[in-house]
Amino acid sequence: MVRLWLAGGWLALLLVAAVFAPWIAPQDPLAQDLFLERLPPVWAEGHEPGYYLGTDSLGRDVLSRLIHGARIALIVAILAGGAAALIGSVLGLLAGYMGGWTDRVIGRVIDVWMSFPPVLFAILLVAVLGTGLHSVIIAIAVIDWTRFARVIRAETLAQSRMDYVASAVVIGRSRLGILATEVVPNVLPTILVLLSLEMGIAVIVEAILSFVNLSISSDDPTWGGMIAEGRTQIHFAPWVLVAPMVALFFTVLAFSQFGEGLKDRIDPVLR
Amino acid sequence: MSALLRIEGLNVSVGRGGPRLLRDVSLSVAAGETHGLVGESGAGKSMIGKAIAGVLPRGIAVRSGRILFDGQDLTALPRRARRRLVGERIAIIPQDPLTALNPCRRIGGQITDRLVHILGWDAGRARARAAELLDEVAIREPGRVMQAYPHEVSGGMRQRVLIAAAFAAEPALIIADEPTTALDVTVQRQVLRLIGELQARHGTALLFVTHDMGVVAKLCRSLSVLYAGKVVDQGPAARIFGPDPHPYARALIAATPRYDRPEESLMPVPEAVIAALDAEVAAADRDWTDG
Amino acid sequence: MTTVVTLFGVALVVFVVIRLAPGDPIAMMLPPGADAEDMARLRAAYGLDRSVPEQFLIWLGGVVRGDFGTSISLRQDVGALVLDRLPATLELALLALAIAVAIGTTLAVIGTLRRQRPAESAVDLWNGMTLSIPDFLWGLIFILLFGVVVPLFPVSGRISPALDPDYATGFLLVESLLRLDLRVTGDLLHHMALPALALALPLSAVIAQVLKQSLKEVMHLDYVTLARAKGYSEIAVLFREALRNAVLPTLTLVGVQFTFLIGGTVIVEKLFSYGGLGNLAIDAVINRDLPLIQGIVLLFAVLFIATNLIVDLAYAALNPRLRHG
Numbered sequence: 001m002v003r004l005w006l007a008g009g010w011l012a013l014l015l016v017a018a019v020f021a022p023w024i025a026p027q028d029p030l031a032q033d034l035f036l037e038r039l040p041p042v043w044a045e046g047h048e049p050g051y052y053l054g055t056d057s058l059g060r061d062v063l064s065r066l067i068h069g070a071r072i073a074l075i076v077a078i079l080a081g082g083a084a085a086l087i088g089s090v091l092g093l094l095a096g097y098m099g100g101w102t103d104r105v106i107g108r109v110i111d112v113w114m115s116f117p118p119v120l121f122a123i124l125l126v127a128v129l130g131t132g133l134h135s136v137i138i139a140i141a142v143i144d145w146t147r148f149a150r151v152i153r154a155e156t157l158a159q160s161r162m163d164y165v166a167s168a169v170v171i172g173r174s175r176l177g178i179l180a181t182e183v184v185p186n187v188l189p190t191i192l193v194l195l196s197l198e199m200g201i202a203v204i205v206e207a208i209l210s211f212v213n214l215s216i217s218s219d220d221p222t223w224g225g226m227i228a229e230g231r232t233q234i235h236f237a238p239w240v241l242v243a244p245m246v247a248l249f250f251t252v253l254a255f256s257q258f259g260e261g262l263k264d265r266i267d268p269v270l271r
Numbered sequence: 272m273s274a275l276l277r278i279e280g281l282n283v284s285v286g287r288g289g290p291r292l293l294r295d296v297s298l299s300v301a302a303g304e305t306h307g308l309v310g311e312s313g314a315g316k317s318m319i320g321k322a323i324a325g326v327l328p329r330g331i332a333v334r335s336g337r338i339l340f341d342g343q344d345l346t347a348l349p350r351r352a353r354r355r356l357v358g359e360r361i362a363i364i365p366q367d368p369l370t371a372l373n374p375c376r377r378i379g380g381q382i383t384d385r386l387v388h389i390l391g392w393d394a395g396r397a398r399a400r401a402a403e404l405l406d407e408v409a410i411r412e413p414g415r416v417m418q419a420y421p422h423e424v425s426g427g428m429r430q431r432v433l434i435a436a437a438f439a440a441e442p443a444l445i446i447a448d449e450p451t452t453a454l455d456v457t458v459q460r461q462v463l464r465l466i467g468e469l470q471a472r473h474g475t476a477l478l479f480v481t482h483d484m485g486v487v488a489k490l491c492r493s494l495s496v497l498y499a500g501k502v503v504d505q506g507p508a509a510r511i512f513g514p515d516p517h518p519y520a521r522a523l524i525a526a527t528p529r530y531d532r533p534e535e536s537l538m539p540v541p542e543a544v545i546a547a548l549d550a551e552v553a554a555a556d557r558d559w560t561d562g
Numbered sequence: 563m564t565t566v567v568t569l570f571g572v573a574l575v576v577f578v579v580i581r582l583a584p585g586d587p588i589a590m591m592l593p594p595g596a597d598a599e600d601m602a603r604l605r606a607a608y609g610l611d612r613s614v615p616e617q618f619l620i621w622l623g624g625v626v627r628g629d630f631g632t633s634i635s636l637r638q639d640v641g642a643l644v645l646d647r648l649p650a651t652l653e654l655a656l657l658a659l660a661i662a663v664a665i666g667t668t669l670a671v672i673g674t675l676r677r678q679r680p681a682e683s684a685v686d687l688w689n690g691m692t693l694s695i696p697d698f699l700w701g702l703i704f705i706l707l708f709g710v711v712v713p714l715f716p717v718s719g720r721i722s723p724a725l726d727p728d729y730a731t732g733f734l735l736v737e738s739l740l741r742l743d744l745r746v747t748g749d750l751l752h753h754m755a756l757p758a759l760a761l762a763l764p765l766s767a768v769i770a771q772v773l774k775q776s777l778k779e780v781m782h783l784d785y786v787t788l789a790r791a792k793g794y795s796e797i798a799v800l801f802r803e804a805l806r807n808a809v810l811p812t813l814t815l816v817g818v819q820f821t822f823l824i825g826g827t828v829i830v831e832k833l834f835s836y837g838g839l840g841n842l843a844i845d846a847v848i849n850r851d852l853p854l855i856q857g858i859v860l861l862f863a864v865l866f867i868a869t870n871l872i873v874d875l876a877y878a879a880l881n882p883r884l885r886h887g
Contacts, residue, residue, distance in 0.1 A: 111564075112571035115863040117825030120843050124855065127847045128582050204696050208829050211698075212844055227702065231833075234710050245702050249695065256694035324791040328782075329678065351795075358793015370784040375806040375882060381785075389793040420882040433788075 004261030007254040014251060018071040027061035029068040029221040034059055038237040056226070056240045057233050065221035066243055072222050073251065076137055076206040077199035083141035084202075085195045088148025093187070095149065096156025097179050106149065113146045122205055126214045136209050140202050147201075148194055155187045189266040193259045200255030207248055223248050274299035274339075275476050276323070276444055281336035283318055283327065283500075292318050292331065294501040294555050302443065305470065305477040307487035307494030307508070309523060311540075315500035316480045317366075320446040323478075324357055341443070358389040362437040364447040364466070368429035368454075372421035379417030382436040390440055404435035408465055427458040431465065438469055444476045451486070463490065484520075484527045488512055496520050499552045518544045565867050572863040573622065573856070580852050581614045608634060608853075621856065630860075631853035635846070640857040644839065648861065649732030650720055651831070651838035655824050657735070657754055658761035662823075663816075665762065666769025673770070674777040674804075675796060685770065693767035697826040701760035701833040708756060715756050718835035725749050757834040761823050768819050769812060776808040810881055817873030821866045 017024060037059040044054075053062040095106040122139045129135035159165065160183060168178045203223075210224025211231075223244040230241025276299060283293040293315050300306040308316045321327045323338055325345065338345040340361070345353055362385075365371035372381055382404065383397035392400075398417070405413035408431040421429060430450065437445050447466060451459040467490060470477050479490055487494050487508065494511060496504040496519060504517035511520050522540040605611045608631075609620055624631060630640035673685035709717035716722075721734065727746050729737045735754075738746035780786060781804055789803045790796070828840035835841070839858055846854040 108567065108571065111568050112575060114821075115568055115572050115866045116575075116859065117828050117840075117862045117866075118822075119825060119828045120840070120847075120859065120862065123828075123844060123847050124576075124579060124859070127850070128579055200694070201696075204698060208698055211829075212832060212848075231702075231705070234705070238706065238710060241702070241706060245699070245706070249699055249703075252696065252699065253691065253694045257690070260690070321787075326787050326790045354793050354795060357791060361791070363788060363791045365784050365788055367784060371788050373785045373789075373803050373807065375880070376803075384789070384794075385792045388798075422883050 003257045004265065007258035007261060010250055010254040011258060014070050014074060014254075017067045018074045021068045021071050025061075025064035025067045027064040029060065029064040030219060032058040032060055038233070038240075040237075041239050053243050054237065054239045056229055057237065060221075062226070062240060062243050065226055066223070066247055068221040069223045069226060069244065070247070072133065072220070073203045073206060075133070076140070077202045077255070080137040080140035080144075080202040080206075081195055081199040083137065084144040084198055085148055085191060087141060088145035089152050089187075089191050091145065092149040092152025093156050093179060093183065096153040097160055097175070097183060099157075103153070106153070110146050110149055113143070116143075118143050119205070119208060122209060123212060123214060126209055131214050136206050136214075139209075140205050144198060144201065147198060148191065151190060151194060152187055155190055156183055159183045159186050189262075192266070193263045196255055196259030196262060200252045200259075203248065203251055203255070207244075273301075273342075275302040275304075275341060276300040276478070277337075277339040278319070278323075279337045279339065281319070281322060281338065282334040283315075283322055283331060284334050285331050287334075291556065292500050293322070294499070294552065296336070296495075296497075296500070296502055298495045298502065298505065300444070300476050300478055302476050303470075303474045304493070305479055305491045307491035308478060308480045308497060309482065309484060309487055309494055309520075310497030311482055311523075314497040316482075316497055317448050318500070320363065320448050320478065320480055323444075323446060324361060324363055325353055355389070358385060359440065360443045362440065362442040362445050364430075364434055364437045364445060364450045366449040366452055368426055368433055371433055372429055374421055376420075377417065378419055378421060378424070378432055382417070382432065382439055385436070385440045400439065401435070404439055405432070407438075407469065408432075408435045410435075427454060427462070430454060430458075430462055434462070434466060434469065438473060438475070441473060442475060444478065445470070446478045446480070448480045449482070451483075452481075466490075484524045496523065498548045501552055501555060503548060503551065519548060565871075568867065569860070569863055573625070573860055574618070576856050576859045577618050577621065578614070580855055581617070608632070621853075625860070630857040633846075633851055633854040635849040635851040635854070640853050643842070643854065644857050644861055646732060647837065647839045647842050649734070650836065651824075651827050651840060653733060653735045653750075654754055654758055654831070654836065654838060655761070655820075655827055657751075658758040658823055659765070659820055661758055661762035662765035662769060665766035666773060669766070669770035670773035670777055671797075671800060673774040674781060674800060677778060685774070689767040689771050691767075692763045693771070695764070697760045697764060697823075698829050698833065700763050701757060701830050704756040704760055705833070716753050717756065720750065720753055720837045721746070722749050722753075753836075757830045757836055760830055760833075761826050765816070765819050765823050769816060772815050773808055773812045776811045777804055780804040780808045806880070810877065813873060813877055813880070817870055820873075821869050824862065824865055824869070 033055075037055060037057055041054040041062075053066065055061055056065075091106050095103040121143050125139035125142060126135045129138060165178060165182050168182050173181075206222065207224030207227060210222040211228045213225075213228065226244040227241060227248070230237075230244065233240050278296055278298050281293055281296040282291065284291045296315075296319060298306065298308075298319075308319060310316050318327070318331075322333055323340070323345065327333070333346050336346070340356070343356070345356070348356065372378065379398060379401055382401040383392075383394070386392040386397040386400060387394060401417060402413040405416060410416050410428060410431055416424060416428070416432070424432070430453075434450070437447075450466065451462050454462060463486060466477070469475070477490075479487070481487060491508050493507050494505070495502045496511070496517065498519060504511060504520050511517070512524070516524065519540070522544050526540060602611070609617055612620070621631060628641065630644070632638065633640050633643055636643060669685050669689065673682045676682055704715075705717045708715045721727075725746055727734065727738065727743065729741075731737050735747065735750050738744070738750060777800065781800070786799055786803050789799045794802065827838060828843055830836070831838045831840035832844050839861065843855070843858045845851075846858060
């Protein structure tokens with residue numbers, strides 16, 4: 001219960017930061033100032049007022065980039081996570097409910113998909129699609145739908161063997177109708193839990209792609225880009241690396257703990 | 272004659288102040304003697320065996336009372352010493368042969384465990400002893416059975432393996448915890464005869480836990496009748512099976528299936544008897560303060 | 563048979579995906595200002611002037627004969643390049659697996675022996691956290707903590723350049739151990755420690771969680787109680803009687819999770835500039851080196867499938883009920 005609130009609280013904070021980024025951020029996240037490069041955070045010797053978490057090697061304000069980065073992280077989390085959930089759940093429901101060759105084909109595709117190292121697959125896809133936020137989102141959805149499809153397929157299979165589905169068949173309901181009213185509501189909690197976990201994964205994948213310089217342009221404030229930049233400055237300005245790492249750490253932790261908390265909350269059977 | 276095992280005022284409960292499982296149980300078993308522990312399921316018969324062996328489930332503990340084995344109070348011994356003593360001199364024949372053997376280990380090792388690891392025998396001698404014991408429990412190919420995994424032999428054979436394992440270290444006391452309940456009726460009789468024979472030959476004392484009065488009548492010299500963790504009747508079998516038993520013992524005897532007189536068997540325990548027993552238990556609980 | 567179909571599927575998907583890639587690898591090879599004739603000649607040399615299905619069949623034919631083509635950016639045989647890097651990745655992944663098993667089993671055993679006590683809650687809390695944080699982040703945290711704040715470990719490379727030995731195989735760790743070249747072994751382990759730990763932590767949490775759960779179930783069973791009555795201590799009971807039975811359900815899951823770990827080597831190697839397949843793969847993607855990408859991805863797929871196969875075999879070997887004879 002506590003973790004659900006803590007995790008939810010962090011995510012809400014992140015959402016506020018993302019939505020109101022232009023008004024909250026103390027500086028322009030893109031403004032470079034070579035006279036202000038590698039300023040330490042406000043609690044350290046030699047800081048400048050207004051640059052609370054210091055600046056990076058180009059004199060850009062770390063806190064402002066962090067806040068604007070939250071925007072990109074959440075956009076990716078919501079869109080990529082949502083798309084993966086949609087594709088995966090639909091295919092999983094179809095495979096589990098239809099059975100037969102539909103199930104075999106989808107199962108085979110899942111097998112093939114799971115034989116790719118996901119990070120390499122993502123890098124490959126983004127390289128093919130061209131760098132940019134939309135490629136990152138598409139890549140994550142194209143790769144991670146299997147996470148949903150596998151679980152939802154199994155759940156649907158179990159659900160369709162339940163007596164209430166059988167009785168719906170007996171009274172002559174259509175297959176699609178049964179799927180929509182009897183099966184989907186029962187697998188929905190699982191989808192939500194997986195979605196929360198997937199959003200955390202999406203944030204990480206975006207960071208990884210930015211880290212290898214394949215997400216959006218390196219000027220734009222992304223956490224992964226900041227980490228890549230910080231990695232090169234690690235001995236001169238460690239705060240450039242620490243700030244986005246901490247943000248990433250808590251965000252990923254929050255998404256997964258939110259999912260786990262949700263699991264305990266909505267569906268004791270899932271445990 | 273001094274008793275091999277003497278239990279005095281044993282109280283066992285779930286947690287401190289939780290539900291009571293054993294209420295002031297006292298009993299004694301002489302060396303080489305067979306004592307029956309009878310009662311319906313849930314009466315706490317198995318708890319007594321587990322308390323003696325020191326394998327009560329987590330959260331369940333002895334609250335007061337003494338368990339004297341050969342003059343030593345087991346409950347007062349340090350954990351290691353107690354484990355060693357129990358390992359050397361007390362053995363258990365468990366209820367369900369299907370779950371009491373480790374599915375991942377060969378049978379031979381499970382018989383020689385105690386000999387090798389607790390008594391420190393060398394492996395060759397232990398194996399020879401195990402083969403001898405399997406022969407004693409009428410298993411025809413001891414060598415093959417020792418190499419087998421539990422799932423490869425029948426339920427009756429597994430129970431005989433467990434009996435052999437129990438007698439392996441020549442314990443002074445064996446706790447037989449409903450050893451025949453999980454077996455077919457035909458196999459039951461063989462197994463009972465086997466336990467009786469081995470016990471007589473090895474001079475082992477036997478604490479025989481069962482819900483079956485018929486079995487007790489055949490095997491035990493004395494017995495304790497349990498209800499809700501309380502001993503409601505105790506004494507020589509001759510008296511309890513005699514002309515004037517305790518009403519509950521009488522009811523239990525009546526509930527035992529008898530193939531010779533079917534119309535007299537399988538009678539439910541009369542409600543008046545239950546009510547009297549419940550009043551007795553409630554009275555005992557009023558005086559009880561959980562130390 | 564299903565293995566072959568899966569591999570074929572992987573090959574097909576990669577082939578199609580990378581042919582869709584914009585960016586001309588040939589143009590990247592030649593100096594700016596090269597004339598069209600040169601480009602056409604080179605394109606023909608790499609078979610890139612044919613149609614995509616044709617290219618696929620030619621490539622597949624080569625793969626079946628063990629010929630994976632020639633890397634465009636490095637101008638070397640793909641098979642040789644990949645096999646040269648494979649040992650580094652395998653050693654890293656297996657070291658990580660060993661660490662994960664060690665940590666996971668220890669935590670599971672502690673959590674089981676001290677169940678329903680504060681120690682178990684601590685184990686659960688730690689598991690929850692290590693499970694949520696992916697290898698990439700662990701790698702960063704370790705670089706920061708043990709590379710910069712308390713510089714105990716090197717944070718890049720596989721071996722100190724001064725020590726780089728001239729061995730017969732690429733399995734430097736194994737070979738240095740066999741040759742008792744312990745200075746090299748120590749240096750290798752020193753370099754591998756952080757990336758291996760980063761890869762190991764999430765897996766260790768999975769092992770700890772699942773193993774603890776099944777241990778706790780097994781510890782209630784009759785044969786375990788019987789073993790206690792035989793005079794064994796709780797810890798002896800756990801190792802002798804419970805562990806083997808509890809390992810079985812854990813094993814299948816560890817197999818799947820190990821494939822995730824292998825996948826994780828890609829980014830962790832990049833993070834630690836560790837000279838394995840993953841690093842090669844990322845460079846190959848950035849250079850649009852089509853034959854090299856295909857070779858590496860196919861090799862990863864083979865590794866994944868091999869892992870699953872090994873797990874199935876181990877399961878059968880450990881479970882007497884599946885053993886014949």
